[in-house]
Amino acid sequence: MKVFVVGLNHKIADVDVREKLAFNGPKLEEGLTKFKELPEVQEAIILSTCNRVELYANVRDAVKASESIKTFLSEFHNINRESLNDALYIYDDIKAVEHIFRVASSLDSMVIGEPQILGQLKDAFELAHKKKTTGILLNRLMKKAISVAKRVRTETRIAENAVSISFAAVELAKKIFTDLSKKVFMLLGAGEMAELAAKHLISNGVKEVIVSNRTYERACELAKEFNGRPVRFDDFIQEMMRADIVICSTGASDYVLKKSQMQKVMKERKQRPVFIIDISVPRNIDPETNDLDNVYLYNIDDLQGVVDANRFERQKEAEKAERLVEEEVETFFKWQSSLDSVPTIIALREKAEEIKKEELDKLLSKFPGIGEKEKKAIEYMAAAITNKLIHPPTAALKEDFEDKDIMVATIKRLYGIDGEKHEDK
């Protein structure tokens, strides 16, 4: 009984390779069923996302399993068997458990700490559960992986800081203003990054959107898209009186807003704070504008600096998370080794002994006048009954056969000696 992982991710395979191996849509259920039918595989889960394809299994023999899984992959996806040899990573036992915990905790993700992967893992597990391709080992493993991921999330600050320009812009806006839904947003110019940031900001909820562009038609188009109001480029400074957040990307070769102009705007605004994001290169807004009170001007490099700092911060938090994962791998292995039959036999015996002794004491204390001979006879009978009752499970545990781990778990559960049973509930 071993946890086993075969897979590939964004680090070792390009998107065209990942595409070929992906289990998309209906292919996932079909693949999962076939994967589970492999003779070496006792339990099966398939996790397939845009950044990774991973097959999780419970196997007895890692070498045999890896060969048969590779053959399965090449047949299922119709790719050359040889080409798979170097394309995949394969882990078993401790390494496999550690890998799965790291994936769940988003330590193996392209953007460390991004939250989607946990949901994807949950979905994969749910499907496997529904299709009944999992059993005692992977069920336990997945539940543990999910709880490890949650622990990492709450005990480290791995997902706390924004690691993309758009997120960083919104994060900043929230530290300048209390409530974005009462703020007026202005998009000045256009461009992919500016529009992306604008979309992200608007999706966080703003009161009003103003769009201005050198070509008025383009402004109208964008205004339609963002559900805003188009404004002629000549009037934008006038409109800045009302705008609290401005994203600027006009493609002009010179400053479209000078410090002195902004000073006037601020006076008219009664110094209400303004957050300006100048994404354009070359810059469109005089950097000295940032010296004005209550004006917060960020250009693309500033935002990139914020993002880099946050990435670094995440890296530090990731180290903490790695230690947590290590800890949890250890507890998982404690549980797994408890599935071994010897400790179970001992526990079963102890339990029977305990019950016997308890009941004997109870009975004998009720009849204090009882003779020594009768007492012996009663004790003998009690021992005989308990021994006969625990003999078949003990014998079964001593046998060696395929589904022994299931047997161990079942016996533990039936006799109530599964100490860890309630821990997850």
Added chain:
Amino acid sequence: MGGILFELALTFYFAATIVSILELFKSAKITSRIMLLLAGVGFAIHTASIICRYIAAGHIPITNAHEATSFFSWCIVLIFFILEFRYRIILLSSFIMPVVFVLMLSSSMLPRELKPLSPVLRSYWLGIHTVLAFLGNAAFALAFGIGFMYLVQERHVKSKRLGGLFARLPSLQSLDEINYRLITFGFPLLTLAIITGALWAESAWGSYWNWDAREVWSLITWFIYAIVLHARLTAGWRGRRAALLSITGFLTILVAFFGIKLLGKGLHVFL
């Protein structure tokens, strides 16, 4: 009895201050709960000590420097808790509890003997005038703390270094608004305190205004906060300038409070 309670309150405030400073370095829900608990217990004991003193003296216990400083701290903690429950301002305690602790510590070092109150001062004005003045000044103390937080956060946003406390401090706008609210709460109280003081002075010494040191300093403080409010409403002096002014205002109050005590002259001798 009151003395022991005072020491106990001081101890709890000390512990709360330590925890609140730790909070700056390590964030956890549990730390801020512990801090609130410590400060809350401290406040309850402090309240009891003031009541004891009230019973012993037979009038509101703010007739010597020890009592006055203690009562001032009490008012600050009171307003701190009101703000805490109303707005849940993260890290506010880290900026306020040290102030409270320093005030309490200085209070503990000042002479505590109960001196009989001179007959001129025995009047209901004593309670009204002093409570107004102290509550007003306590609101300014909180505005000082909030102003400080504003400056720290503003530094982060302006300089584009978003480490440190940036992620945990509230938004600039909310700090600015709370600062404004505190001053609009404190200013009328200070105004009333000056008016009631004048009325009391008239009934005690027959003259509304005597140009004693505390009166002059109160007037200066009053002008500073009048400027804060006026500039905000007319010229839009908000944000950093408002924060700086409210810090200046509170420092002036402290100078008035302790400076005059050191000079030791004037009609407000008991303070």
